[in-house]
């Protein structure tokens with residue numbers, strides 16, 4: 404294989420650039436030409452395909468976002484749109500494709516392989532950690548650290564005013580960011596979509612804490628649980644303390660990737676390239692038990708990631 408394309412798709416995540424750098428530099432070592440595709444499948448459709456040179460990826464390992472830009476293109480679910488995009492790749496002589504994104508992006512990649520014979524390898528890039536087949540996705544650790552920084556800052560002001568804070572964090576339908584930021588940040592409660600917990604129970608916990616002369620409460624709320632302002636309203640009727648809501652939002656997706664994410668992205672990028680060189684296709688790379696692994700790309704949407712109930716219970720136990 405002489406020409407390989409690379410794209411980032413779906414929400415950007417810190418470390419995507421690190422992965423792009425790893426794949427491109429590997430290609431340089433193997434005398435393989437790399438092509439960058441801008442704006443994910445949108446750029447594939449609009450022929451925004453350009454030769455990636457080693458200089459383009461020099462000095463980007465520590466930069467957040469994605470130099471290739473990212474986009475969502477719902478029309479990619481239509482066969483005729485994929486046919487046009489695949490024809491663009493073929494016109495450039497591109498035989499293999501590295502797709503950095505989530506399970507939606509993987510579905511598109513899988514169809515490109517099945518329908519048009521483009522060899523594809525997926526790299527899990529999303530802050531949500533919601534992809535089966537890997538213990539961690541690229542960007543998750545950085546976001547977790549951003550949330551922890553926010554928790555510390557909020558605790559200062561929460562203590563000073565003796566308030567109850569609800570901090571909404573991202574993750575779509577996955578509670579990992581919420582659960583592990585609660586555990587590591589010593590939060591006083593956590594609401595995640597995977598575990599049903601009533602507002603009554605949360606209110607009782609808060610009242611118990613306050614009876615022990617605790618100054619404040621920080622409750623982490625995963626966005627997948629529902630509207631945080633509605634939760635705040637319901638909670639207000641059951642407790643006497645003053646409530647404030649903070650929605651962290653897209654602050655969680657920016658900034659320089661952590662060492663963990665850079666190492667993960669580098670290992671995954673290099674492995675993805677090797678797999679294409681070995682003639683593999685229709686697979687994703689992952690890291691399980693600190694080992695690089697591969698799975699059929701469909702593994703990502705055919706399986707669900709599981710929350711650890713032990714970790715949830717431990718976090719709850721220590722939150723009082």
Ligand SMILES: Nc1ncnc2c1ncn2[C@@H]1O[C@H](COP(=O)(O)OP(=O)(O)O)[C@@H](O)[C@H]1O
Nearest residue numbers: 413475476477479480504505506507508510511
């Ligand atoms: N079922 C599908 N078939 C083909 N392409 C898809 C499919 N689902 C998603 N995609 C493509 O992948 C893009 C990114 O998917 P999305 O679910 O938004 O993000 P992520 O890849 O992070 O899960 C979509 O905008 C679309 O272009």
Ligand SMILES: O=P(O)(O)OC[C@H]1O[C@](O)(COP(=O)(O)O)[C@@H](O)[C@@H]1O
Nearest residue numbers: 413414505528529530531573574575
């Ligand atoms: O950037 P947008 O379009 O507001 O989307 C926000 C969503 O994207 C994410 O940040 C990342 O999700 P994906 O990686 O699946 O795109 C989610 O946590 C969040 O729900």
Ligand SMILES: [Mg+2]
Nearest residue numbers: 505506507529
């Ligand atoms: Mg996703």
